[in-house]
Amino acid sequence: MTASEVVTAPNGNGVESIIELRGLQVVNGAQTTASLHNTSRRYGVDLSATQVMAKILELPNMQDDAEESEKDIRVSDVSRYANSQNAITQADFSANHPFHVVIERLSRRIWAPAKVEIGHETHWFYERNRGQYDVERNAGNTRGKIRDFDRINPKSARGGALSQHFKKEELAKFVMAWDQYPHLVVRGAQKNFAEFMLAIAELKNWEPDEQYFQDVVSKAIIFRRTDKLIAREQEKGYKSLVAAHTMSALSHLTSRRLDLNQIWRQQDMPDELQSFVVDLAANVRTVITSPAGGRGVGEWAKREECWEAVKEKALLKFPDSLKSMLGQSNTSVAQGGKRGGTQITLSTGGQTPEAAAEIKQCDDLGSEYFWALAVWGRETKVLDNFQRRLCGSVARRIQSGSSPTYKQARIVVKAIEEAERQGFQFSPDE
Numbered sequence: 001m002t003a004s005e006v007v008t009a010p011n012g013n014g015v016e017s018i019i020e021l022r023g024l025q026v027v028n029g030a031q032t033t034a035s036l037h038n039t040s041r042r043y044g045v046d047l048s049a050t051q052v053m054a055k056i057l058e059l060p061n062m063q064d065d066a067e068e069s070e071k072d073i074r075v076s077d078v079s080r081y082a083n084s085q086n087a088i089t090q091a092d093f094s095a096n097h098p099f100h101v102v103i104e105r106l107s108r109r110i111w112a113p114a115k116v117e118i119g120h121e122t123h124w125f126y127e128r129n130r131g132q133y134d135v136e137r138n139a140g141n142t143r144g145k146i147r148d149f150d151r152i153n154p155k156s157a158r159g160g161a162l163s164q165h166f167k168k169e170e171l172a173k174f175v176m177a178w179d180q181y182p183h184l185v186v187r188g189a190q191k192n193f194a195e196f197m198l199a200i201a202e203l204k205n206w207e208p209d210e211q212y213f214q215d216v217v218s219k220a221i222i223f224r225r226t227d228k229l230i231a232r233e234q235e236k237g238y239k240s241l242v243a244a245h246t247m248s249a250l251s252h253l254t255s256r257r258l259d260l261n262q263i264w265r266q267q268d269m270p271d272e273l274q275s276f277v278v279d280l281a282a283n284v285r286t287v288i289t290s291p292a293g294g295r296g297v298g299e300w301a302k303r304e305e306c307w308e309a310v311k312e313k314a315l316l317k318f319p320d321s322l323k324s325m326l327g328q329s330n331t332s333v334a335q336g337g338k339r340g341g342t343q344i345t346l347s348t349g350g351q352t353p354e355a356a357a358e359i360k361q362c363d364d365l366g367s368e369y370f371w372a373l374a375v376w377g378r379e380t381k382v383l384d385n386f387q388r389r390l391c392g393s394v395a396r397r398i399q400s401g402s403s404p405t406y407k408q409a410r411i412v413v414k415a416i417e418e419a420e421r422q423g424f425q426f427s428p429d430e
Contacts, residue, residue, distance in 0.1 A: 104128040106213040125153040172196035174219040182244040218260035241301040283314035358409040370395035
């Protein structure tokens with residue numbers, strides 16, 4: 001646990017005892033806390049004599065937003081190192097990032113328009129912490145309250161329904177697929193999430209607003225409806241690969257101008273658009289299941305070459321009857337919720353000459369350079385943990401025949417400049 005202030009007093013035996021904890025936060029131990037709560041409240045067991053060992057770290061309140069953000073990172077680190085023996089994902093450690101905190105707050109506040117078949121407004125429940133949906137659902141204590149929770153936060157995806165519950169990794173999947181990075185999406189939830197958070201980390205003085213949240217939900221609807229259509233219309237196998245590339249293909253085909261507000265209002269894709277997506281997905285599947293260079297389908301789908309092949313061979317003419325759904329360019333992950341922005345970032349798919357030069361610089365240096373830089377950075381402490389991990393990521397990408405992303409190149413080039421200023425020299429023969 002962490003606390004902003006720990007108040008102690010002598011207990012009469014010459015030992016200081018804790019008498020008050022302020023700003024308490026359970027960082028590691030949520031299952032124990034929930035078990036104690038249920039045992040006491042639901043089953044009426046007297047726990048007054050029960051003792052539980054706990055480690056409490058004091059993290060004082062910060063004076064400004066920058067320091068408070070640093071505190072969030074420190075709390076995340078406490079969770080990371082306390083759980084080093086367990087299967088805790090990278091997304092779990094990002095739960096306290098301001099971006100996810102705001103998205104959670106918006107998800108509880110914003111009501112989605114009522115669907116005809118439901119007849120009442122609902123929420124899209126964002127699960128910032130693992131298991132949060134079940135905890136909030138079971139907090140009702142009575143069947144009636146749990147029923148009301150389910151009615152407002154529908155999770156079931158039976159039949160043609162779409163689940164209105166999504167996690168951090170899924171948010172990253174929806175946004176990155178719409179931003180035309182299907183080859184990153186299909187590499188796995190955690191790798192894609194890491195790329196997404198790199199883009200978010202570059203944003204300054206921005207937080208998601210109501211329009212951004214609604215656009216995210218619209219992208220979730222597109223992805224999940226596309227996934228269901230593929231499951232219904234195609235043979236089993238490669239569904240996740242085809243779904244990610246189909247959504248990116250739709251985004252590319254419409255220049256990201258599909259009217260997401262219409263999808264938000266309808267809480268689904270129009271029938272004619274669904275029919276078009278079925279045909280588009282069939283073409284995408286043909287490209288994905290015809291890998292170049294003798295590669296396996298799974299490995300082929302993870303390469304940018306596959307996405308380029310989809311753009312070249314799988315696209316269809318967008319129907320004239322659907323052009324009323326085209327508007328201005330939609331929000332991208334790194335454009336701060338503003339429509340029609342021109343900022344060149346990871347999520348726009350474009351590159352400035354400066355970005356291309358930075359990527360080429362990394363490719364020319366080679367993987368061994370970045371492995372050496374990571375080791376030197378650890379030994380000298382010139383580079384922080386994030387910079388060293390990123391050097392390793394860039395080295396692995398270059399080894400596998402891929403180039404670093406624009407975001408990665410931009411960050412490591414700055415690290416290179418600082419390292420060389422501090423005396424780093426690379427000798428290939430070492």
